[in-house]
Amino acid sequence: MFQMLSLFVKKPLLTLTFLTLILLIAVISLSPSSLFSQIPLNYAISGESDIWSAKRILEWRPCNWWLQGHLTALPAESNGYIRVDCYGGLNQMRRDLCDGVGVARLLNATLVLPKFEVAAYWNESSGFADVFDADYFIQQLKGFINVVNELPAEIASKEPVRVDCSKRKGQFDYVESILPSLLEHHYISITPAMSQRRDRFPLYAKAALCQACYSALRLTPILEKKSYELLEAIPKPFLSLHLRFEPDMVAYSQCEYNGLSQASVEAIAAARGDRKPWTGETARLWRNRGKCPLTPNETAFILQSLLIPKNTNIYLAAGDGIMELEGLTSVYTNVVTKSSLLSGEDFKNMHGNTKAALDYYVSINSDAYVATYFGNMDKMVAAMRAYKGLYKTIFLNRKDFADFTGHGLKGKELTGALKKAHTDDFVMGRGSALPDCFCDFKL
Numbered sequence: 001m002f003q004m005l006s007l008f009v010k011k012p013l014l015t016l017t018f019l020t021l022i023l024l025i026a027v028i029s030l031s032p033s034s035l036f037s038q039i040p041l042n043y044a045i046s047g048e049s050d051i052w053s054a055k056r057i058l059e060w061r062p063c064n065w066w067l068q069g070h071l072t073a074l075p076a077e078s079n080g081y082i083r084v085d086c087y088g089g090l091n092q093m094r095r096d097l098c099d100g101v102g103v104a105r106l107l108n109a110t111l112v113l114p115k116f117e118v119a120a121y122w123n124e125s126s127g128f129a130d131v132f133d134a135d136y137f138i139q140q141l142k143g144f145i146n147v148v149n150e151l152p153a154e155i156a157s158k159e160p161v162r163v164d165c166s167k168r169k170g171q172f173d174y175v176e177s178i179l180p181s182l183l184e185h186h187y188i189s190i191t192p193a194m195s196q197r198r199d200r201f202p203l204y205a206k207a208a209l210c211q212a213c214y215s216a217l218r219l220t221p222i223l224e225k226k227s228y229e230l231l232e233a234i235p236k237p238f239l240s241l242h243l244r245f246e247p248d249m250v251a252y253s254q255c256e257y258n259g260l261s262q263a264s265v266e267a268i269a270a271a272r273g274d275r276k277p278w279t280g281e282t283a284r285l286w287r288n289r290g291k292c293p294l295t296p297n298e299t300a301f302i303l304q305s306l307l308i309p310k311n312t313n314i315y316l317a318a319g320d321g322i323m324e325l326e327g328l329t330s331v332y333t334n335v336v337t338k339s340s341l342l343s344g345e346d347f348k349n350m351h352g353n354t355k356a357a358l359d360y361y362v363s364i365n366s367d368a369y370v371a372t373y374f375g376n377m378d379k380m381v382a383a384m385r386a387y388k389g390l391y392k393t394i395f396l397n398r399k400d401f402a403d404f405t406g407h408g409l410k411g412k413e414l415t416g417a418l419k420k421a422h423t424d425d426f427v428m429g430r431g432s433a434l435p436d437c438f439c440d441f442k443l
């Protein structure tokens with residue numbers, strides 16, 4: 001903890017207010033990762049150094065305007081009540097929630113606890129309060145936006161009027177298009193549009209979004225306890241690897257792979273539906289654009305290129321549906337999963353969203369995080385790690401991998417090129433593409 005603190009103090013953060021420091025201390029002391037920060041994750045082998053020992057030039061940290069943004073007074077009058085309705089997997093719902101809080105603040109509305117809808121594939125019904133601590137959420141947002149647990153009696157019995165933003169194209173203006181509905185109905189629900197340009201939000205709205213997304217979401221005590229139990233069971237130090245190579249996502253990618261087992265080929269074919277894989281020149285261009293998920297075998301190859309030793313403790317942050325996993329586990333032999341570490345009825349009864357919460361929790365507390373894809377979970381985890389000052393985070397570069405192998409690089413040439421490309425990304429803080437709430441600091 002003191003290591004991390006002095007790290008913050010030494011850097012040019014002199015402009016930070018006392019309040020900000022308090023916030024940082026709170027964040028750091030709440031984080032279980034401080035338990036492990038003493039243990040060096042030193043992978044250096046015989047003279048050559050691993051990717052993490054490269055000297056970084058740039059680091060992402062929470063922007064000052066966010067940490068100070070709550071000083072903007074809330075409007076005296078609320079324009080009405082907004083509920084954010086969220087769909088999809090856990091991290092997609094969370095992304096929509098973040099945006100929705102920004103919109104609600106922009107419209108000077110009062111926020112009602114969000115609704116977490118679940119996509120068919122989860123087959124469950126985890127609401128917001130089943131995953132996240134609702135009281136903590138409300139408390140952490142004080143001063144940023146008003147949040148209510150219960151509606152006033154005159155509207156409590158009504159469902160909100162749904163205002164659909166998702167279909168609106170381009171740069172539509174929330175104040176222009178949504179405020180009239182809010183004023184008319186007093187209680188509306190929205191699902192934010194992906195295309196919305198948050199960079200046009202006034203800073204107080206962006207600050208509410210950032211605060212909601214990165215400082216106000218804590219797992220429920222029950223989930224937090226389970227997650228901590230899992231974290232403790234993982235051998236330390238460890239790397240959390242988010243591997244994506246499930247039949248549905250491979251089918252969705254429309255990529256073709258050589259040398260997969262018959263079982264994988266059939267599983268992918270079953271998931272394809274009418275989405276045919278690209279062939280010939282199109283397939284090659286598609287792959288070169290970095291559109292193809294890395295196989296476990298390719299992942300193991302890149303990890304080795306980065307000089308991450310084969311005896312590294314790896315936590316596989318993934319579901320049980322990963323194909324061709326031997327491609328990884330035949331090289332990296334110390335791989336654990338939540339199903340290998342947790343047993344018991346309470347784990348068996350956990351659903352998709354709560355299991356995803358476990359992977360999320362472990363990944364924001366691991367010594368290192370490596371993502372093979374760039375999905376909602378990876379973005380959320382990378383941001384939280386930056387928030388907590390955990391810098392050992394990389395996204396494997398599918399585009400470079402396709403490019404190098406496409407140009408016939410092999411053996412030492414290939415591993416050397418991969419090491420260099422990934423080290424450059426790491427040193428420059430590239431690839432993480434941290435959202436609006438984070439600013440880069442020169443180191």
Ligand SMILES: *[C@@H]1O[C@H](CO)[C@@H](O)[C@H](O)[C@H]1NC(C)=O
Nearest residue numbers: 073074075106107108175179
């Ligand atoms: C919201 O309140 C701020 C002052 O806090 C004001 O400047 C802004 O115009 C208001 N916006 C709306 C949409 O009411």
Ligand SMILES: *[C@@H]1O[C@H](CO)[C@@H](O)[C@H](O)[C@H]1NC(C)=O
Nearest residue numbers: 120121122123124125351352
């Ligand atoms: C979904 O849940 C219902 C009720 O718990 C169960 O009967 C059904 O088999 C489940 N479906 C799948 C695909 O898991």
Ligand SMILES: *[C@@H]1O[C@H](CO)[C@@H](O)[C@H](O)[C@H]1NC(C)=O
Nearest residue numbers: 259297300301327328330331
């Ligand atoms: C990956 O697959 C290739 C081709 O099948 C094989 O030669 C290689 O040994 C595999 N590598 C790993 C790390 O499993």
